[in-house]
Amino acid sequence: MKLKLLVFAGLAELLGGSAIVVDVAADKLSPAQLKTYLIEQFPQAAPTLATSFIAVNQAYAEEHTLIGERDEVAIIPPVSGGEPQPGLATNPDMAEITLDPIAVEQVTAKVLHPNHGAAIAFIGTTRELTHGQRTTLLEYEAYTPMALKTMRQIIEEIGDLHPGTLCAITHRLGSVPVGEISVVIAVSSPHRDAAYDASRYAIERLKQIVPIWKKEIWEDGSEWKGHQLGPWDPTAANGGAQP
Template sequence: MKLKLLLFAGLAESIGSPVLELDVEEDKLTPSQLKTKLAELYPEIAAPLAGSFIAVNQAYADENVFISEQDEVAVIPPVSGGEPENMELTRAPISIDQVTAKVLHPHHGAALTFIGTTREFTHGKRTTLLEYEAYEPMALRTMHQIGDEIAARYPGTLIAITHRLGSVPVGEISVVIAVSSPHRDAAYESSRYAIERLKQIVPIWKKEIWEDGSEWKGHQLGPWNPTAEIPGQGGVSK
């Protein structure tokens, strides 16, 4: 079986290519079997591979999924945290007003806008630039998933997310999440839920570039599991 694997962030950098073609004897593999083979063939990525997930046809795959030759397969390292209207990826500077305007509604008495920017110092290290990369089709799909989850959890709430890709200098905006709701409690809760889920499941990575080096950063809140529930939030949908 011939597989074409999509790689991202530090994995692609270590291999030297965003695409890896692999010949295997089996005619189907589970995600864990594929990761084992990759670690054997490319020991230099064994450590980040251990914390990565396999996506099949733009969806995170569990061990009940068998990968076959016709599948689109991506190896997703821990994420950093468009398409129709409210969910967008862009390489241009983000307009706060434009994103917020997408959720304003005459029946809603509360609107909140979360703005994420590039900060200059993190744990004593001076950042000069952030570089963002995404598995774009799946990133948009999972951003829409967040919108669906919020609609189920907080009926009537509207949400818009715009995330920047490419280079984002210090002080510039990397992500804007706008929400509106009839009442403020739902607005606060859904805004927090959206940013936590974005960091958990949306395949976007950031590379921190410092004065003396750089590093790809992903999920930094304990072991990464995009299929898990958010602590204290119950299930991902109701």
């Protein structure tokens, strides 16, 4: 069967494009079988493929999943954390992806509630210096439909962990210069302890399961940055994030 595979970030550079077609001698195959096949076909990408996960129909595939020709299949390399178009924002949804600069007050306004006494906005910006290396620009890329789906999942998880707590997440794609905002996570709750806990949970969980990647561009080169918090397993319960 012929499978069209969506590929992202540095893995797309290694495989020669953001969408590739492979022809496998089977009617169905498991995620592990697909990864083995790809490693054999693309040995130059073997280290990245070995740590990647397979997504089927915009969900991380389990071991027993069988992949068929009609499935939407994506190869998800470690995260940094349809084609994006201007005005992609999903307002009034609490999960939003945009190509435009993010207004913190607009994201925060989504979670303000008369019965809540605490509201927090986490703001992620492009840092100029990292371990002595000067960054000039960050480039963000996403598997957009799945990114929105997993962002909504995080919002639901926070509601389960901290009943009554509200959360809104907005992430920017494309070029984000030094000092500009790449992500805003707004949280509100009746009490501050839950708001603090939910805010930390949201950013850690986002780094674990949301298929968004960043490319650090320096004065003398560039590199795609993936998950940097130890072994990456987005299928683990809560992705290792602490409530």
